[in-house]
Amino acid sequence: MPLFKKIGSAVLSAAIAVSALASSASADEAYYGYNYNWWNDPIPSQNGYVVDRVVTGTDMGVGALSEPNDIFVDDETEKIYIVDSNNNRIIITDEAMESATVLDTFTYGDEFPESKSIVKSTTLNTPKGIFVMQYKGETLIYIADSMNSRVLACYEDGTIFFEYTRPSNDLYDEEISFRPDKVVVDNALNVYVVIPSITNGMVQFSSDGTFNGYYGANRVETTAEILQNAFYSLFMNREQMQKRARAVAIEIANVDIDEQGFIYTVTSSKNTDTDVLKKLNPAGENIYLNMGLDDYMFGDVSVYYNGTTYASAIDDVEVDADGNVFLLDFTEKRIFQYSDELDLEFIFGGEGTQKGLFTSPTALETLNKKVYVTDGRTNSITIFKLTEFGEMVQEAIELFNRGLYQEAKEPFEEILLRDANYWFAYIGLGNAYYTMGDNETAMKYFYQNSRGGYNRAFKEYRLDAIRSYFSYFIIIVLVLIVFLIVLSKVRKHRKKKKAEKSAAGGDGK
């Protein structure tokens, strides 16, 4: 009987252990973590981000949201601004997101002309984007008021100090509507407006409202159709050419500005991978091109996880205080985090209705290493936080990108202990050993992971090998030369003898 009891308790405890395991498994995220290695193969990986919580409008005490289209975080005041598009209002809240203030009526300031001062107040009509900045102690809010065809610039209390409207300039085509979608403002108070129907780039206003032209146009992707058009243009006349479909660049879908004032743009076309993400300098040129990242693919690059070769539609971009770049893919509803050198760190999110999945993600922002994603269908905001693994990776990559390869060695080793498939850790360790002068170990880490790194380490390794074995090498070469000389002499001698012999024999015959 006691034996039975013992067995019974053992079975019971085993069952409990199993159920504990199962419950810890069910506490996992609704999405699988994965990452791309150097060969662009998707490799299962640990999750870098998990869901912290999901917040709705009612949680903030402002009633349900309706199609939130944009979210913005002011890094200085740590306030969060949510564009509640269908309710025509802006919701201002803080990191806790327990209470919020609503901004829906705006009053015209004194500097406006009579006609507008009579109306005094105005409301929004389907606002799509927002940008907030601190300027000389004032909070400036810029709202892309889409259906009213204007960009409102106001203070936090709702007093409008400027309205950017449709430019009355010849450069701006009359047939094109002015429906601002997103807006950013640089440190000189230049306003950049993303308009979905414009393929020339963003509309740039100076602070006094004059239209400065277009900024940051995308390139046209070289397709077979364009080559065909170029061929036809050799012999077709102008009228015939006009009848052919014109190739235009993909319009800019979203925009963000980082702390140094660089503007990042994304395109959200499913079938082109040209200029998906750009980092623009003040002249409107893509800096990533100079970094040699021309053919870099963003989003899901492989067939394994989405069926086609390239289908990611990047809808939003966010650059956090550390320079990490976050991209929101509308096709697969996933978020991709890249380091500032565009090394893929994490992929998280997905399509669905569970926590951490989205049906229609519209915008993302970061605040204190947390990622805020708005969903236009479920009208909620999902907040992701870093896992322990994620923190480790971020720390390591930050050290790595600052050039502190040896300091990054320990965190990278720790990462490999937790996830031996984390590809970038091998690069980090390879670089660490390379800077330490241990070329052989560096080569081991770079092997099958980074051709460039392996090349560098191998070059040093070869140089060392030649240096240490140079004397032997020279001796062997000298011996060989002497041997060859002797051999040829011996051969000549033999031939001569043979010839003499045969000549003598011939004489004899």
Add this chain to the structure above:
Amino acid sequence: MMRFDLDMPAWKWPFYVTRHPFEGFEDVRWKKAYNSKVALVIVLCLFIVTVAGRLLTGFIHQTNFEKVFNVVPLFSSSVIIFFIWVVGNWSLCTLFNGEGKMQQIMCVTAYSLVPYIIGQIVYIFASNILTRQESSILTLISYLGIVWSAVLVISAIKTVHQYSMPKTILAIIFTLVAMVIIVLVLILLISLFQQVVMFVYSVYTELMYRFSM
């Protein structure tokens, strides 16, 4: 006066031909030095070199990533292509007054592959020593091997069939077309046979079900 001593063992002929691209094959023809065993050994070497190129090329210069190593495509891209070339060339050139027999075509083609094989061996060794900056040397090596072999193949076909130069070039181009046709027919045949086998098998299973009832 005789320039060379042509009484040499069979295995020396490919190297002799390599060193004398133009008169070499005439000498082969004159001495009837067509040795199938040597030719087959060269084809085997070709196969080995193809596999080695995939497996032993240095990581810096390795462009294809093998997750699962499969030898079948390598076999078909070396050995099978070689024999398709021989068959294609023979079936074309017998119709156009070519004098070469199939065994002779096989031998001379195999002989002329020697520089390519040597080039590949040097390439594989060098790719493990040279860095990315010196990759132009590797390109030179592999091109040298290929061009030398191409010259030898032209010379070989010209001699073995006793063609003029323009006719040789034409013959080679049409041989390539013939190879494509052969491959197509082969694929068709294989898929047809597959269907026949499937048909017989399904009839068999149907019968088995009937009788077991």
